[in-house]
Amino acid sequence: MTDSPVFLSESESAALVDDDLALAAAREAFLATADGSTFPVVIGHSSLPHTRFTLKSGSAGDLVGVKIGSFWPDNTALPRHSSTIVLLDPATGRLRAVVEAAAANAYRTAAADALAVATLARPDARTLTVIGTGHQALHEVRAVSRVRPIDRVLVVGRRADAARAFAAQVTAVTGLPADPADARTGVTAADVLVTATTAREPLFDAAWVRPGTHISAMGADGPGKQELPTEIHGSAKLFCDLPDQSRAIGEFQHAPGAVPVALGAVLTGASEGRTSPEDTTVFDSSGFALQDLTLAAALLHRAALAGDTE
Amino acid sequence: MTDSPVFLSESESAALVDDDLALAAAREAFLATADGSTFPVVIGHSSLPHTRFTLKSGSAGDLVGVKIGSFWPDNTALPRHSSTIVLLDPATGRLRAVVEAAAANAYRTAAADALAVATLARPDARTLTVIGTGHQALHEVRAVSRVRPIDRVLVVGRRADAARAFAAQVTAVTGLPADPADARTGVTAADVLVTATTAREPLFDAAWVRPGTHISAMGADGPGKQELPTEIHGSAKLFCDLPDQSRAIGEFQHAPGAVPVALGAVLTGASEGRTSPEDTTVFDSSGFALQDLTLAAALLHRAALAGDTE
Numbered sequence: 001m002t003d004s005p006v007f008l009s010e011s012e013s014a015a016l017v018d019d020d021l022a023l024a025a026a027r028e029a030f031l032a033t034a035d036g037s038t039f040p041v042v043i044g045h046s047s048l049p050h051t052r053f054t055l056k057s058g059s060a061g062d063l064v065g066v067k068i069g070s071f072w073p074d075n076t077a078l079p080r081h082s083s084t085i086v087l088l089d090p091a092t093g094r095l096r097a098v099v100e101a102a103a104a105n106a107y108r109t110a111a112a113d114a115l116a117v118a119t120l121a122r123p124d125a126r127t128l129t130v131i132g133t134g135h136q137a138l139h140e141v142r143a144v145s146r147v148r149p150i151d152r153v154l155v156v157g158r159r160a161d162a163a164r165a166f167a168a169q170v171t172a173v174t175g176l177p178a179d180p181a182d183a184r185t186g187v188t189a190a191d192v193l194v195t196a197t198t199a200r201e202p203l204f205d206a207a208w209v210r211p212g213t214h215i216s217a218m219g220a221d222g223p224g225k226q227e228l229p230t231e232i233h234g235s236a237k238l239f240c241d242l243p244d245q246s247r248a249i250g251e252f253q254h255a256p257g258a259v260p261v262a263l264g265a266v267l268t269g270a271s272e273g274r275t276s277p278e279d280t281t282v283f284d285s286s287g288f289a290l291q292d293l294t295l296a297a298a299l300l301h302r303a304a305l306a307g308d309t310e
Numbered sequence: 311m312t313d314s315p316v317f318l319s320e321s322e323s324a325a326l327v328d329d330d331l332a333l334a335a336a337r338e339a340f341l342a343t344a345d346g347s348t349f350p351v352v353i354g355h356s357s358l359p360h361t362r363f364t365l366k367s368g369s370a371g372d373l374v375g376v377k378i379g380s381f382w383p384d385n386t387a388l389p390r391h392s393s394t395i396v397l398l399d400p401a402t403g404r405l406r407a408v409v410e411a412a413a414a415n416a417y418r419t420a421a422a423d424a425l426a427v428a429t430l431a432r433p434d435a436r437t438l439t440v441i442g443t444g445h446q447a448l449h450e451v452r453a454v455s456r457v458r459p460i461d462r463v464l465v466v467g468r469r470a471d472a473a474r475a476f477a478a479q480v481t482a483v484t485g486l487p488a489d490p491a492d493a494r495t496g497v498t499a500a501d502v503l504v505t506a507t508t509a510r511e512p513l514f515d516a517a518w519v520r521p522g523t524h525i526s527a528m529g530a531d532g533p534g535k536q537e538l539p540t541e542i543h544g545s546a547k548l549f550c551d552l553p554d555q556s557r558a559i560g561e562f563q564h565a566p567g568a569v570p571v572a573l574g575a576v577l578t579g580a581s582e583g584r585t586s587p588e589d590t591t592v593f594d595s596s597g598f599a600l601q602d603l604t605l606a607a608a609l610l611h612r613a614a615l616a617g618d619t620e
Contacts, residue, residue, distance in 0.1 A: 005410070007317055039354035044367050045347065046374035046400050053398065055365050055376060057354050064356035066365060066378060068396060070403030084405045086378060086396060088363065090356050093380030095394045098408050100315070 006097040008296075008303055010082075014103035016302045017295075019143050022104070022111035023118075025298040029060075029290040030115060030241070033264035036060025036290050038242065041249075043222075048074075058289030062090045067292035069105070079135070081105065085296040099296040106139045108295045109287065112241065113216035114143035116283035117192055119266055120239060120273050121214035125191035126151045129181065131203050131227070132196035132219070133157040133166035138173060140194045140218065145174050148192060153178035156186040156203075184208050195219055195227040206231035211278040218285045220251040227251065228282065233258050236280040239266065239273070242288050250286035260284065316407040318606075318613055320392075324413035326612045329453050332414070332421035333428075335608040339370075339600040340425060340551070343574035346370025346600050348552065351559075353532075358384075368599030372400045377602035379415070389445070391415065395606040409606040416446055418605045419597065420453035422551065423526035426593035427502055428457040429576055430549060430583050431524035435501035436461050439491065441513050441537070442506035442529070443467040443476035448483065450504045450528065455484050458502060463488035466496040466513075494518050505529055505537040516541035521588040528595045530561040537561065538592065543568050546590040549576065549583070552598050560596035570594065 008016075042055040050073060057066035065087040073080055082102040089096040101108075117125070125148040130137050133155060141153055153170050155178060157163035163180035170178035187193060187208040193215045195203055206229040209215070215236070219227045228251055238260040240246035252258045263283060265271035274281050318326075352365040360383060367376040375397040383390055392412040399406040411418075427435070435458040440447050443465060451463055463480050465488060467473035473490035480488035497503060497518040503525045505513055516539040519525070525546070529537045543565040550556035550570040562568045573593060575581035584591050 004319065005317075005408075007315075007408075009314070010404075036357075037355065039352050039365075040350070042349050042352055042365065042367055044349035044369065044374075046369045046398070046403075047346075047371060048400075051374075051403060053367070053374070053403065055349075055352065055367060057352055057363070057365060059354065059356045061357060064354075064361075064363070066376070068376060068398070068405075070398060072401075072403035075402055078402050078404065080403075082402075082404050084396065084398075086394065086408075088356070088378070088380060088394075090358075091382075092385055092388050092392075093356075093361060093363065093382035093390075094320075094388065094392050094412070095378075095408070095410055098315075098317075098396075098405070100405055102404070 005095040006300060008099040008299055010100040010102055012303065013099055013101050013299050016299050017104040017107050019107060019111065019146055021298050021302060022107035022295065023114060025294040026108065026111035026115045026291060029294040030264040031267055032060035032290050033242065033262055034268060038288050038290065056287065056289040056292065058293060060290050063293040063297055064088045064090050065293050067289055085292045087293065087296055097296065097300055099299055101295065104295060104299060106136055108291050109136060109218060110139035110143035112285045112291060113140055113194060113218050113283065114147050116216050116239065116263055117144050117214060118147040119263060120281040120283060121148055121192050122212055122277055124149070125214065127154065127189050127191045128194065129154040129156060129186040129190035130194045130196060131156040131183070133162045134196065137166065137196040138169060140196050141170050142173055144192060144194060145176060150176060152176065154181040154186040154189055155179065156181055156183050197227055199227045200224050201226055202229040203227050205229060206235065209280055211280055214281045216283045216285065217251050220284065221286045222249050223253065226254050230254050232282060236282045238282050239263050240284040241286060245286050245288065246284050251284035315405040316610060318409040318609055320410040320412055322613065323409055323411050323609050326609050327414040327417050329417060329421065329456055331608050331612060332417035332605065333424060335604040336418065336421035336425045336601060337577070339604040340574040340577055342370035342600050343552065343572055344578065348598050348600065366597065366599040366602065368603060370600050373603040373607055374398045374400050375603050377599055395602045397603065397606055407606065407610055409609055411605065414605060414609060416449045418601050419446060419528060420449035422595045422601060423450055423504060423528050423593065424453035424457050426526050426549065426573055427454050427524060429573060430591040430593060431458055431502050432522055432587055435524065437464065437499050437501045438504065439464040439466060439496040439500035440504045440506060441466040441493070443472045444506065447476065447506040448479060450506050451480050452483055454502060454504060455486060460486060462486065464491040464496040464499055465489065466491055466493050507537055509537045510534050511536055512539040513537050515539060516545065519590055521590055524591045526593045526595065527561050530594065531596045532559050533563065536564050540564050542592060546592045548592050549573050550594040551596060555596050555598065556594050561594035
């Protein structure tokens with residue numbers, strides 16, 4: 001690394017990212033949650049108040065920086081979400097690198113949920129049900145199906161045509177059989193259930209969940225958002241990325257008494273994860289800066305190996 | 311401007327910046343405070359807790375973005391302060407530009423204080439006293455001496471040798487006669503008084519200030535910082551950049567009852583400034599994101615004119 005800042009463009013980072021890189025970066029980020037720092041999240045907007053940008057900053061080891069996420073709902077030619085990760089030089093505080101990471105951000109978010117599945121789901125989990133049929137949902141299916149012997153995917157969507165089209169996409173991308181299902185059928189059959197929606201109320205009935213199921217919920221990342229029935233909090237073992245943040249803006253804002261365990265603590269062995277095949281486990285992901293910093297560092301490392309920078 | 315983000319390096323922005331550019335950018339920023347938005351300031355650190363970075367974000371007109379300021383106290387070869395300004399594309403939310411601006415940031419901060427002098431000081435102000443002998447203090451003297459017919463500079467410092475050396479530097483840079491002075495002499499003689507220190511207690515006695523003096527205080531930008539005697543709040547007309555921020559982390563944190571007027575409101579004519587040659591006016595600067603966004607835009611504009619980018 002020279003003294004000049006390194007810049008990775010969107011097309012460069014999109015070409016470098018893959019599920020392996022994202023999963024390794026996620027593992028590093030969750031392991032760092034115990035010692036690292038994350039700072040308050042800022043939610044801002046442009047002169048058009050319906051746009052949104054978020055600033056998530058943190059530090060761990062030799063990483064320090066900020067992820068600027070943006071959501072421009074009027075975008076048509078470009079994705080509505082984008083992401084820029086800025087790393088500072090830990091030795092001097094000067095700019096070290098800027099990584100455009102709109103495409104990579106979807107891998108990063110899916111990797112966190114896949115890491116939770118790898119850590120908490122039953123080893124023999126075979127049926128994956130996904131609620132949601134958007135761009136992120138496809139990333140979630142692909143990432144999760146790599147960490148368990150998934151042999152069937154069920155797709156729950158609000159619109160039957162979208163669910164059918166998404167199931168066909170899943171098969172095209174993963175080779176797995178995939179079928180649309182109603183919510184009750186999908187939830188009841190699931191060994192692993194992933195929710196990837198922008199819902200503001202529960203997507204299913206807690207009574208439909210079989211003991212032993214693992215649930216990764218990625219949608220709730222702001223006030224008022226909710227994907228899971230609150231009854232599940234009493235019957236399941238609860239995990240998340242950052243407990244304080246999850247209670248403030250994640251799924252557990254709807255469970256004031258919940259004491260979710262940090263996934264990082266399970267990874268280090270400081271806390272227990274699943275202890276029985278009958279446990280229902282819930283992981284709530286609201287997203288934290290260290291995921292972005294480790295992702296950027298991994299992309300920069302791969303770029304340097306490829307000779308694309310320096 | 312193409313679709314690819316523009317990057318201005320530290321050496322490029324340092325070569326492009328000057329007092330005129332900074333003053334025009336400051337004026338634009340203060341005029342935008344009424345309609346623009348600023349979002350909560352984040353204060354973070356690297357794994358070394360004595361480092362500090364701040365995130366100041368905002369939007370106004372077609373500008374939206376964040377300034378990452380850093381303070382790495384152990385730096386020796388490099389300045390301890392640095393600054394990176396990130397602009398998003400207002401149409402898409404994608405990265406538009408990254409401007410390294412460590413050197414430019416000192417111009418930007420001095421320009422705000424000079425703008426206050428240009429707006430609030432007596433037109434015939436001739437004696438400028440500066441308290442503080444650091445890098446920023448020299449920028450303040452240079453910027454302020456351009457907006458009033460200053461013909462004498464007095465320098466107040468904690469160490470006599472530093473004050474002497476600084477006075478010599480002032481003369482070398484501005485051509486103005488400059489002399490060290492004790493605090494009482496300097497404050498009493500001042501038509502314009504600039505404080506540019508990291509003080510945590512008042513630097514002078516309010517009784518020393520002659521009626522008609524203008525004071526620009528730039529040092530207080532965090533809890534516990536203070537440069538002015540609290541008695542001045544009762545006898546002077548009070549102005550600042552952002553009233554809420556100034557009461558939270560600026561000079562007026564020590565004046566809970568103070569109702570400072572936004573300088574932007576004086577510039578637009580919405581509020582009165584000085585109304586008599588006998589008024590004592592105080593301007594407190596704690597710094598806000600729109601200053602950084604307009605500075606970055608001005609640097610990018612000048613770079614484009616110079617053919618350095620695109």
